[in-house]
Every structure is written in structure tokens, then in C-alpha cells.
Amino acid sequence: MNVDNRSLFAAITGEGRPLLLFTGLALFLAGAFAIFQAATGHFLPHDEAYLGMTVETLCRYYECRVVRFMIHDRIAFGGALSGVGVLYMWLAEFPLRHQKRWAWWAYFWSGTVGFLSFLTFLGYGYLDTWHGIATLFLLPCFALGMVRTFPQMAPAAWRSWQKRSFPLGAPIHPYQIGNALLALTAVGLLVAGAVILIGGMTRVFVPEDLLYMQLHVADLHAINERLVPLIAHDRVAFGGALFTTGIVMGFSVLYAERSRNLWEALLISGTFGFVGAIGVHFYVGYMNWTHLLPAYFAATLFYVGMGLTYRQMGRGPSGDRE
Numbered sequence: 001m002n003v004d005n006r007s008l009f010a011a012i013t014g015e016g017r018p019l020l021l022f023t024g025l026a027l028f029l030a031g032a033f034a035i036f037q038a039a040t041g042h043f044l045p046h047d048e049a050y051l052g053m054t055v056e057t058l059c060r061y062y063e064c065r066v067v068r069f070m071i072h073d074r075i076a077f078g079g080a081l082s083g084v085g086v087l088y089m090w091l092a093e094f095p096l097r098h099q100k101r102w103a104w105w106a107y108f109w110s111g112t113v114g115f116l117s118f119l120t121f122l123g124y125g126y127l128d129t130w131h132g133i134a135t136l137f138l139l140p141c142f143a144l145g146m147v148r149t150f151p152q153m154a155p156a157a158w159r160s161w162q163k164r165s166f167p168l169g170a171p172i173h174p175y176q177i178g179n180a181l182l183a184l185t186a187v188g189l190l191v192a193g194a195v196i197l198i199g200g201m202t203r204v205f206v207p208e209d210l211l212y213m214q215l216h217v218a219d220l221h222a223i224n225e226r227l228v229p230l231i232a233h234d235r236v237a238f239g240g241a242l243f244t245t246g247i248v249m250g251f252s253v254l255y256a257e258r259s260r261n262l263w264e265a266l267l268i269s270g271t272f273g274f275v276g277a278i279g280v281h282f283y284v285g286y287m288n289w290t291h292l293l294p295a296y297f298a299a300t301l302f303y304v305g306m307g308l309t310y311r312q313m314g315r316g317p318s319g320d321r322e
Helices: 008-013 017-039 045-051 062-093 101-124 129-152 161-165 174-201 207-213 217-223 227-255 260-284 289-314
Strands: none
Touching: 017 062, 017 129, 017 260, 045 227, 062 101, 062 207, 062 217, 062 227, 062 260, 101 129, 101 227, 174 227, 174 260, 174 289, 207 289, 217 227, 227 260, 260 289
């Protein structure tokens, strides 16, 4: 009689994909929790402990606009984080299952940026303990999953996306235009994420933010010296999540086989991100056209691209892209 003599740990972690799938699920749930908590007007307990004041107390200042601004940041972050989680789960279940090396590198570069962005929180002296514990818990899962999956990856044979999508002399298909729009959306997310990430580490606010709250940075310091560091933490978290989304989406659009599951993953991920980033402005009344124009433009590119690629992706793969 054959006896399965694997260790329990090896059986659970398998070839590494379950760990990466779990990482994606954890990110999705964390993002959903961030949306729920912010939308119900609550701060995390350690946020209030750091400020030394409750959200109700802070809401008494400037007609609660400071609290609403923080809710705006946190819902946008939650949407982006859930979007990353969806794409991570798709990567683990589909391209990584078929040993696509580009998928492994999508995890590597996005995970590197995502986990390193935690260090930017320290620039203003605020250590988010819950975020820190979650990072310390997820990082070993992610790292072990990456180590265990890499030896199984097929030899790299990446081909030029430009050649594949736009062969010389051939008419341009709507799918190719849609694919290009999705690639541009990914570039836009990278740029927006970098700008927000750098801004969160430096000046923190753009003029439209202060106009919405109807105050100056000095007024925030007057309320509580720890308010700006806490808001900066929220900003860089959102920027890091956006940049990470751009990396994963870019790899997926450029290298993945077209398929129904890819289209669905992109739709769910993008909808979480754009509804969170744009919808929250209606929720808190932050309706500055200049501030929202880049998000409207990116959402238009995304949904037009999704519309143009729908029929072709639904028909399945058109060839292998390693």
C-alpha cells in the first residue's frame, strides 16, 4: 500500500500557488474591510490612539470636512487594494497554473513595490500597527509562494506585444485598439500611483484638497500635530496600491492569452478601483472638476477598452504568450 508521506506543511502549501492565492484573497478582504469601515465613518482603534482623539471629536472641526477627506482617501485605497487582490487571485489560478513565467514576474515586481511601500509610512513617523502586522504575516506567505513556484515556470519566450497586436500590413481590429487602451490605462495607474506616492511623502496635499477642507496645513497642525502624518500614511498607501495595480494590469494586458476569465478579472478589479476612487468623491462631496478629470479620463479609457475587447476575449486564446 502506498503511503502519502508528505509533511502537512508541504501538502498545504503545494507548489506555492495556494500561498499566492491566499495573498490575493487577503488583500481583497482587507480592501473590502477598509471600504466598509471608512464608509461607516469609523477609524481604526490605533488611529484614534495615535491621534489621542476620537473620530467624533475630530468631526467637530471644520464641519467634519477633515474626517470626510480622510474617508475619501481610505475608500479609494480600499478599492485599489481589492482590485489588486482580484488580479492576484486570477494570476494564481490561471496563468501561474499554466507555468507562465511572465505571471511570476508580475507577482515579483508588484509585490516588491507593494511591500516596500510600507516603509514610506515611516517618513512621517507613523507606524500603522495593523498594517505592519498584516505585512509581517503576508510577506512570508508571498515570499514562500514565489520561491516554490519559480522552479516550475516554463522557459521565458516573451514576444513583442507591439508586433503581435499590430502586424505590419494588417487592418487594425477593434480588439487591438481596446487592448492598447487597457495598456494606456495601466500606464496611467503607474503614473498616478507614483505621483500620489511621492506627494504623500513630501507635500501630502494638492491645492484642491485644502480647498475642499477650506483650511491650510497650519490649521491641521493646530487641531492635532499628528493629523498630517496620519493623512500622509493614507496617501502613500493609496499611491502604492495604485502603482501595484498598474504593474499587474500592464503585465496581464501585454502578455496574457485573451480569455473570458482575464476579461472578468480586469472588469472586477477596475470596477473596484474606479468606483472607489471616483464614487467616494460623490459620497463626501469633493466635486472638484480639475481634481477628478484624470480619474474620469482613465475610467473612460478602461471601460472603452473593456468594451472593445469583450467579444475577442470571450472567444478564448489566440495563441500563446509566455
